[in-house]
Amino acid sequence: MSEERRLAVLRAIVQDYVETSEPVGSKALLERHHLGVSAATVRNDMAVLEEEGLIAAPHTSAGRVPTDAGYRLFVDRLSSVKPMSAAERAAIAHFLEGAVDLDDVVDRTVRLLAQLTRQVAVMQYPSLTRSSVRHIEFVPMGGRRLMVVLIVNTGRVEQRVIETTADLTTPEGEATLGLVRAKVNARAVGERLVDASAALSSLPEEFEPADRDLVRAVVQSLEDALVEEREERVVLAGTANLARVGTDFPLTIGPVLEALEQHVILLKLLGTARETSDAVSVRIGHENPYAGLQSTSVVSTEYGTGADLVAGLGVLGPTRMDYPTTMASVRAVATYVSRILAQ
Numbered sequence: 001m002s003e004e005r006r007l008a009v010l011r012a013i014v015q016d017y018v019e020t021s022e023p024v025g026s027k028a029l030l031e032r033h034h035l036g037v038s039a040a041t042v043r044n045d046m047a048v049l050e051e052e053g054l055i056a057a058p059h060t061s062a063g064r065v066p067t068d069a070g071y072r073l074f075v076d077r078l079s080s081v082k083p084m085s086a087a088e089r090a091a092i093a094h095f096l097e098g099a100v101d102l103d104d105v106v107d108r109t110v111r112l113l114a115q116l117t118r119q120v121a122v123m124q125y126p127s128l129t130r131s132s133v134r135h136i137e138f139v140p141m142g143g144r145r146l147m148v149v150l151i152v153n154t155g156r157v158e159q160r161v162i163e164t165t166a167d168l169t170t171p172e173g174e175a176t177l178g179l180v181r182a183k184v185n186a187r188a189v190g191e192r193l194v195d196a197s198a199a200l201s202s203l204p205e206e207f208e209p210a211d212r213d214l215v216r217a218v219v220q221s222l223e224d225a226l227v228e229e230r231e232e233r234v235v236l237a238g239t240a241n242l243a244r245v246g247t248d249f250p251l252t253i254g255p256v257l258e259a260l261e262q263h264v265i266l267l268k269l270l271g272t273a274r275e276t277s278d279a280v281s282v283r284i285g286h287e288n289p290y291a292g293l294q295s296t297s298v299v300s301t302e303y304g305t306g307a308d309l310v311a312g313l314g315v316l317g318p319t320r321m322d323y324p325t326t327m328a329s330v331r332a333v334a335t336y337v338s339r340i341l342a343q
Helices: 002-020 026-032 039-051 068-076 086-097 102-117 171-188 193-200 209-227 239-243 254-260 263-275 323-342
Strands: 120-124 133-140 145-152 157-163 234-237 281-284 296-305 308-318
Touching (some): 002 068, 068 323, 086 102, 102 308, 102 323, 133 171, 157 209, 171 193, 193 209, 234 263, 239 254, 239 308, 263 308
Antiparallel strands (some): 120 234, 145 157, 296 308
16 A cells, blocks of 8 residues: 555656646645645655655755656656547547648648647658558559659658660550559558568569560669668657756756767667567666667657558657656657558
């Protein structure tokens, strides 16, 4: 019972400190929370929490603030993440469904997350290495020119224009193109991009010698699109939110801003969501491996289409964070992004 009571005291300290940014004393706890115990009991519980390293006293105050370990216990003991209201969910869906393409989806997502959480929102572009082929289309452009269109399950569209030796406007050319389209899609649709490239390599041999140059040109253009090297991209929004409360970064905000400029660090932070079985990963303070971010917490998850998780998104902010609301926002936005990409 005493452990449960101390957990209630810790929970109250976290909630008050997140809300006020002021160290919390026993008197304030008793006034604001119905703990059902005496002032002496609360002081004793706070002393035990301090001994256990879950709260600490700043030099200038008689009150206490949560430590990284205190926040961790608070997050681990959340019985459930607060669900978002129907109005909040509808607003998220309406905002994201207005997107016109993948770039717009990413841009809207980070801006929305930054607004919802008042933190820095971070989103990784869908990873091509983890994406798969949704459809391949051919668009004749007159005479011997053909546009090859690769549509990826994340909504990304790649286009290549090739010159062919055959006239594609004749009935024979149209029939050949229809056959190529059918066989290319049969081999590639649903495959990961790297696997699709390998699956198409032997396709020219299935055609008559007169048609093989056309098929080789198509396959080559698709290989270029499928295996083209791209650096993984990360998009940010809401960096100004870090400056809202100066006391959240007692030393300097500089190291945090420097880390945010290094996309490799952000990609690795988002990648840690994959290391947990939970839908939402929370890294608090010194759990972050980068010194510049050890005054921050990162709440992240993955998004994707169906069972295919293709990239990460999340928020970064001070450890004095409203964890239940932030976790709910990150989870809800990832759900809607996944839904939109699956359409």
